[in-house]
Amino acid sequence: MHLRPVQFVDTPVGLEEGSVARLAGGMQWFAAYEVREGISRRIVPIARFAQELGGSPRAETLHTAFTTPRTPWVMDARTLRFDQPQVAAILNVTPDSFSDGGQHIGDPAAAADSGMAMAAQGAAVIDLGGESTRPGAAPVWEGDEIARTAPVIERLARGGALVSIDTRKAAVMEAALASGAGIVNDVAALLWDDRALEVVARAGCPVILMHSPDPAKGGHGRIGYADVLTDVFDWLETRIAAVEAAGVSRSRIMVDPGIGFGKSLADNLALINGLAIFHGLGCPIMLGASRKRMIGALSNEAPVDARLGGSLALALKGAEAGVQLIRVHDVAETVQALHVWRGLRDRALLG
Secondary structure, X not given: OEEEEEEEEOOOOOOOOOOOEEOOOOOOEEEEEEEEEOOEEEEEEHHHHHHHHOOOHHHHHHHHHHHOOOOOEEEOOEEEOOOOOEEEEEEXXXXXXXXXXXXXXXXXXXXXXXXXXXXXXXXXXXXXXXXXXXXXXXXXXXXXXXXXXXXXXXXXXXXXXXXEEEOOOHHHHHHHHHHOOOEEEEOOOOOOOOOHHXXXXXXXXXXEEEOOOOHHHOOOOOOOOOOHHHHXXXXXXXXXXXXXHOOOOHHHEEEEOOOOOOOOHHHHHHHHHOHHHHHHHOOOEEEOOOOOHHHHHOOOOOOHHHOHHXXXXXXXXXXXXXXXXXXXXXXXXXXXXXXXXXXHHHHHHOO
């Protein structure tokens, strides 16, 4: 069984008590679940949850996950809250990343200045990467990746920025955390490097686990999904359990459905339409769809630097689904869009 929140409402004000539920302690309220059991689909109103689903331990567990607020991440003097959508800024120090590769390679001071500028624009997290994960990208030796990222992290941390290190390699994670990073963001969900899970568990740091069908081989293998939404959910559920068993608290885990990694356009669209299902994992959600190929595919093959409109549309779709962290290239524009969205939500609560 899988549940997906549906029938979102602007405000619970004036509605009958027990007819809606708040999603993960955030700014969204929903009135029903879509219940998925195999190929079967049905809608169960929140008001009838006890009568129709209350006898199912699986349904009760999922309902608790959907309606429990997410615990903020406290990292020394920095705190990341999850009661509203926030932005993670993409900062690459690579020669070949698909959108912004080569801008800051070999100049850690300029890279850090760029990261601090994005923090000033409203980014809650600076997500720093030293290796491209685009399809066909060449692997980077861990020593080179550390040399690219550690000096930037040191500068950003001294400036007060919260940094996540976007890497698959245990040695890079260790160096980044020692340099002042607070979060590990691994597109391989700690499966690419045999030591990665040990490093995260020992450090006690928060970690972002992304879905891909072949994380140990690069993340871009293509498989056939029976139902991409529930298949990705089940994969992440299994991975969370393994990471928890190694000593990482679920409250320190975030999930990412991996838009563009081993998925077709139809798969990506289905995942974004169904994002709310992933709150059932009991973890905050990150959405990384900024400037991705799917936007070009839907807009006459618009090049990477002409995908702002599509990126904003996907960011707002994520906010509507209760996503807590939206990973973007265009920080100022996305923050502004979310401020307007937040203003609309606040006004709706007044009735």
